Amino acid sequence: MKNETAVMDQAVRLRTGAYWMPFTHNRYFKKNPRSRILARAEGAYYTTAEGKRLFDCISGMWCCPLGHGHPKIAEAVARQVKELDYSPAFQMGHPKIFSLAERIVELAPAGMSQVFFANSGSEAVDTALKIAVAYHRMKGEAARTRLFGRERGYHGVGIGGISVGGIAPNRKMFAPLLLQGVDHLPHTYNAAEMAFSRGQPKWGAHLAEELERLVALHDASTIAAVIVEPMQGSGGVIVPPAGYLERLRAICDKHGILLIFDEVITGFGRLGEPFGAQRFGVMPDMITFAKIVTNGVIPMGGVIVKPAIYDAFMTGPEIAVELFHGYTYSGHPMAAAAAHATLDAIEEEGSFERVRELEPVLEQAVHSLKGEPGVADIRNIGLTAAVELEPLRENGQARPGARGLKVFEHGMEEGMLFRFSGDTIAMAPPFISTQAEIGRMVEVLRGAIQATR
Ligand SMILES: Cc1ncc(COP(=O)(O)O)c(C=O)c1O
Numbered sequence: 001m002k003n004e005t006a007v008m009d010q011a012v013r014l015r016t017g018a019y020w021m022p023f024t025h026n027r028y029f030k031k032n033p034r035s036r037i038l039a040r041a042e043g044a045y046y047t048t049a050e051g052k053r054l055f056d057c058i059s060g061m062w063c064c065p066l067g068h069g070h071p072k073i074a075e076a077v078a079r080q081v082k083e084l085d086y087s088p089a090f091q092m093g094h095p096k097i098f099s100l101a102e103r104i105v106e107l108a109p110a111g112m113s114q115v116f117f118a119n120s121g122s123e124a125v126d127t128a129l130k131i132a133v134a135y136h137r138m139k140g141e142a143a144r145t146r147l148f149g150r151e152r153g154y155h156g157v158g159i160g161g162i163s164v165g166g167i168a169p170n171r172k173m174f175a176p177l178l179l180q181g182v183d184h185l186p187h188t189y190n191a192a193e194m195a196f197s198r199g200q201p202k203w204g205a206h207l208a209e210e211l212e213r214l215v216a217l218h219d220a221s222t223i224a225a226v227i228v229e230p231m232q233g234s235g236g237v238i239v240p241p242a243g244y245l246e247r248l249r250a251i252c253d254k255h256g257i258l259l260i261f262d263e264v265i266t267g268f269g270r271l272g273e274p275f276g277a278q279r280f281g282v283m284p285d286m287i288t289f290a291k292i293v294t295n296g297v298i299p300m301g302g303v304i305v306k307p308a309i310y311d312a313f314m315t316g317p318e319i320a321v322e323l324f325h326g327y328t329y330s331g332h333p334m335a336a337a338a339a340h341a342t343l344d345a346i347e348e349e350g351s352f353e354r355v356r357e358l359e360p361v362l363e364q365a366v367h368s369l370k371g372e373p374g375v376a377d378i379r380n381i382g383l384t385a386a387v388e389l390e391p392l393r394e395n396g397q398a399r400p401g402a403r404g405l406k407v408f409e410h411g412m413e414e415g416m417l418f419r420f421s422g423d424t425i426a427m428a429p430p431f432i433s434t435q436a437e438i439g440r441m442v443e444v445l446r447g448a449i450q451a452t453r
Contacts, residue, residue: 035412041068044430044437046417054412057427057441058419062233062265063296065383065431066345073297073341080337089330097331100339104293104304107274107343109283113307116323117300117331121264121290122156124301125227128286129160130325131303132225132258138312141256144224147179148214151187154234155227155262164227167235183218185210185226189238195377196370197239198363204241211251220255225285230276233265236424237379237386245282258285258309264301268292269346270428271382272355279382285309295342300335351431355383361435365442366427372446373453374403384428387445391423392452403452410448416441418448 016030029036037049044067046054059065066073080096087094101115116131118124129147136144149155149164156162162171163179166187171178186207194201215223230245232238252259266276267289273279275287286309290301313322329335346352359382366385367378374390389407391398404420411418419426425445429438 043067043069044433052412052415054415054417055429055437055441057411057416057429059428059430060296061291061419062270062428063291063294065269065292065428066295066342066349066351067430067432070295070297070341070345072345073295073338076337076341077297077334080334084333087333089326089328089332093331094333094336096333096336096340100331100336100343103340103343104289104302107268108287108304109275109277111283111306112287112304114310115302115304116325117302117335118290118327119299119329119332119335120156120301121262121288122158122161122301123327124264124288124290124303125155125164125262126158126160127325128227128260128262128288128303129164129225131286131305131309131323132260134323135258135309135312136224138315141221143222144256146181146183146218146223148183148185148211148223148226150185150228150232152189152232152235152238153184153187153227153229153262154232155229156264181222183214185214185228187232187235187238188241188244189236191377194241196367197379198367199381200239200242202242205243205247207241208244208247208251211248215251215255215257220257223255223257225258225260226252227260227262229262229265230280230282231266231271231381231384233384233426233428234421236388236421237381237384237426239379239381240280245280249282249284252285260284260286260288262288264288264290265428266382268342269352269355269431270384272352272359274352293342294335294338295345297342298332298335298338299329300332300339349432354431358383358429358431358433358435358438362427362429362438362442365439369442369446369449372449375449383431383433384426386424386426387449389423389425389449389452406452407445407448410451411444414444414447416444418445 016033038046039049040047044056104115118127133145147164151166153166155165159177163182166184188204188207193203261284263275271279285306287304294300363380366380369375376390377388379386389403391400392403401422404423407425408418408420
């Protein structure tokens with residue numbers, strides 16, 4: 001207990017000035033950091049430096065669904081640091097990364113065969129984009145360099161990821177750096193047609209036809225790949241319309257374009273199947289993953305590919321490097337150990353089944369918020385949901401984001417760590433949540449919505 005208090009005291013005493021916080025309102029945060037410094041975590045709960053217990057409504061940042069301080073993962077990591085803390089990633093390997101690649105391929109949709117490791121979702125995405133362009137070049141189609149993303153898509157913060165990404169503020173400050181030859185599909189969200197849908201909206205499959213329009217505009221011979229999140233997470237839990245992904249697949253096949261699913265959020269169980277590809281029954285050519293693969297304990301990301309892609313590179317002299325790409329920490333032994341323990345825990349704890357059990361519980365609870373003041377939409381699939389709120393108004397002017405922040409702060413008071421993006425509140429509770437915890441999360445949100453009308 002004494003030790004615990006010491007850790008918290010130290011956290012509170014930390015000076016905040018030197019730390020430039022990512023994706024954060026630094027000045028606002030630093031005015032009152034105390035309540036927002038997390039000192040400890042266990043299971044589905046964080047404890048702040050002030051000793052307040054918070055239910056982790058978004059599983060860290062979508063990455064810790066098996067709960068914090070998972071004993072098996074902690075043990076595996078502790079063992080690994082003593083056994084082999086680091087091994088060079090190029091021209092060398094270690095046993096756990098080979099076996100991890102095998103396990104990931106086994107979980108992936110049938111027909112995928114190799115895994116390239118990176119350290120984050122952003123790196124995974126930039127890796128996949130590079131592989132796509134290089135693949136066509138290896139096949140003698142070097143003119144296929146264009147990459148298509150989608151409006152409202154989030155693919156991390158690398159130059160490739162922000163180029164194909166479709167969230168305007170993430171792009172506009174860096175406009176001169178954005179890749180050439182990128183275009184975007186329209187997003188699939190239409191409040192008039194799909195507000196308050198449960199699961200996949202019925203309207204919107206036809207929006208995939210926009211890909212045909214882009215192909216006609218740019219010509220198939222110049223297009224390398226299309227990248228989409230099967231379910232847009234950071235963009236606000238935008239669920240693909242029924243039939244939409246199937247149609248994208250068919251159009252890509254028709255024109256020899258690679259289809260990449262960015263499964264950094266949906267990979268490893270968030271939708272009740274190993275990947276969104278299985279949930280939606282659509283097979284991409286590459287899958288990017290990160291987050292849940294290590295339960296968020298040690299950073300890891302990667303790209304899973306089909307054999308045709310890997311094989312295209314396995315030509316030329318055997319002693320030549322086939323792909324001039326990789327990171328010092330690709331396949332890091334610590335991350336590999338954390339990932340093995342995570343996959344063991346997923347199996348032992350029946351995590352995918354658990355998500356399928358909890359999906360209707362969350363759906364029922366969250367849709368009961370319809371009719372609360374200023375609730376513009378509610379969306380859900382798997383163990384995730386979003387509630388979109390109308391913005392607060394001041395002197396007749398909308399103040400976007402002010403309500404989201406208030407709901408977040410109300411949640412903190414009431415022991416809930418919500419994630420807000422503008423005025424949308426996203427929830428992705430841990431797979432280990434109880435039904436009662438999900439119920440309470442939604443009731444606290446109801447209170448916050450009523451308090452911020
Ligand atoms: C779909 C998707 N791709 C890529 C990323 C970037 O991952 P990272 O923050 O690990 O770089 C994210 C992060 O949330 C994501 O949701």
